[in-house]
Amino acid sequence: xxxxxxxxxxxxxxxxxxxxxxxxxxxxxxxxxxxxxxxxxxxxxxxxxxxxxxxxxxxxxxxxxxxxxxxxxxxxxxxxxxxxxxxxxxxxxxxxxxxxxxxxxxxxxxxxxxxxxxxxxxxxxxxxxxxxxxxxxxxxxxxxxxxxxxxxxxxxxxxxxxxxxxxxxxxxxxxxxxxxxxxxxxxxxxxxxxxxxxxx
Numbered sequence: 001x002x003x004x005x006x007x008x009x010x011x012x013x014x015x016x017x018x019x020x021x022x023x024x025x026x027x028x029x030x031x032x033x034x035x036x037x038x039x040x041x042x043x044x045x046x047x048x049x050x051x052x053x054x055x056x057x058x059x060x061x062x063x064x065x066x067x068x069x070x071x072x073x074x075x076x077x078x079x080x081x082x083x084x085x086x087x088x089x090x091x092x093x094x095x096x097x098x099x100x101x102x103x104x105x106x107x108x109x110x111x112x113x114x115x116x117x118x119x120x121x122x123x124x125x126x127x128x129x130x131x132x133x134x135x136x137x138x139x140x141x142x143x144x145x146x147x148x149x150x151x152x153x154x155x156x157x158x159x160x161x162x163x164x165x166x167x168x169x170x171x172x173x174x175x176x177x178x179x180x181x182x183x184x185x186x187x188x189x190x191x192x193x194x195x196x197x198x199x200x
Contacts, residue, residue, distance in 0.1 A: 047189050051095040054189050058197035059086040071139055076130040085165045085196035090158040093151040097184055100177040101149040110170045118162040169193045
């Protein structure tokens with residue numbers, strides 16, 4: 001399912017099959033995490049343009065802990081996970097060109113400054129400190145949004161982004177390079193007044 005950057009699908013039929021499989025897995029993930037919540041902080045947010053569809057779903061600490069607990073994560077890992085702010089991201093390229101997913105180019109802005117996304121290096125350090133088995137580290141990494149991904153036309157991708165917890169609303173400015181060599185027109189998608197979801 002996951003490709004190296006610039007790797008072209010072997011066959012169109014295979015690409016389409018994987019796209020449908022990914023969407024089915026996304027639906028299962030959403031169901032497992034309980035998307036249909038009553039509070040506004042946890043409802044799905046969508047921005048759709050001619051080029052892409054981008055969905056954000058805030059997740060509560062209890063949702064994320066339950067998700068990883070169901071996959072055998074030990075209590076020490078669950079405690080670290082509950083200290084952070086998770087959002088599930090699902091993107092589909094609707095254009096006829098390549099769109100580049102690069103979360104390091106995204107900005108999370110509050111009135112007091114910028115929130116720094118919690119990346120893979122942070123988690124690897126935490127997992128070493130907590131002696132989390134390598135298999136669980138790999139599973140966790142698979143659930144994060146890829147660091148670099150070239151989305152082909154009609155290709156979806158999804159995963160979680162993690163932020164420091166905050167009670168303040170924040171905005172997301174998501175920037176995407178386009179074109180096989182990133183020389184196309186840059187795309188920008190903005191979400192305003194996002195919030196970290198809280199447990200009831």
